[in-house]
Amino acid sequence: MFKFMELSDLYADACIRDESNNLMFLSIYGRDTAIHQMMAAFQLGWSEGGLHAFRLLDEQSGQVHPVSIGQSDRLTKFTGRLPRENLFGNLVHAWVYDPVLLQPDKASRIAWVLMDEPFSEASRDRLQRLVWEAYKALSPLPLLDSWREVVLRATESICLTFMEATSFPPLGGVSAVRIALPDSFADDLSSMVKSGMVGIEGEEARWIESARHEHRRRPGMTA
Incomplete structure (x- = not known):
């Protein structure tokens, strides 16, 4: 306390x-x-x-x-x-x-995700699901759930602020992430579709497998 x-x-x-x-x-x-x-x-x-x-x-x-x-x-x-x-x-x-914690600001494309537990590897999947729901609420274009891993990987550094990594981390047994989609998000998503990173025919699965294969080929990197 x-x-x-x-x-x-x-x-x-x-x-x-x-x-x-x-x-x-x-x-x-x-x-x-x-x-x-x-x-x-x-x-x-x-x-x-x-x-x-x-x-x-x-x-x-x-x-x-x-x-x-x-x-x-x-x-x-x-x-x-x-x-x-x-x-x-x-x-x-x-x-x-x-109130922005409960209701995303669609005009500014800002939302927050809170969890009643500290951030950890065990809570990563739950956090990703919550963040993805926020993405879908804020995005000017529809997002398919199968795109989640690719889109989050490609935009995490731009769109997500993990409060644990700031100068003012959460206090107590909670964690928080701020999501802010930039004005370029629609164009960025269109570029992912055009480049074959995501699509309606399972392109994202092939891209993920290719990225993992490249990851395994790098010297000193584990699968």
Whole structure:
């Protein structure tokens, strides 16, 4: 758990920031009055005694993680109350988040994928499926599911930002990827079709096998 340092009696178990350290998602626990105080501080301007940033303290490691609130009017919250019989008494669990996490921005072709587990090799396939669904929601052209591996391989470095690899990685047992399709995505996809990388007759399977064969032929590389 992470202690919210600017206000008392608030603890977070997960936090996601974008590559500029702006808050995208916060899962936090506290009493009702503390949660309301936090949201009011987010909305008030700095001159009115509000917050423009806060810090989360990892009480196990002692490490402090700064979080910028950014434009607070883009944030929304959802709350639920824990059963009164729990160990800590009458607590509220709140999720503060940017709605773009739930609804892709098709105009800007931006979406996010969140997982309730840290990124690992074991979670790679699940992550790819979620990212591919985001691609299909954002793409100006239809995408066949059989194209997934080829298109993701060809565009990953341009379209995907793994938050774990940024200066502000996710906190807690979560992971996040930002998907941003460039204006050239339709042209790039058309080029893949013309070059035989993908198609409606299984071209992508042949391309993948050819790429794997070339991979195996390289000195010092494993299959």
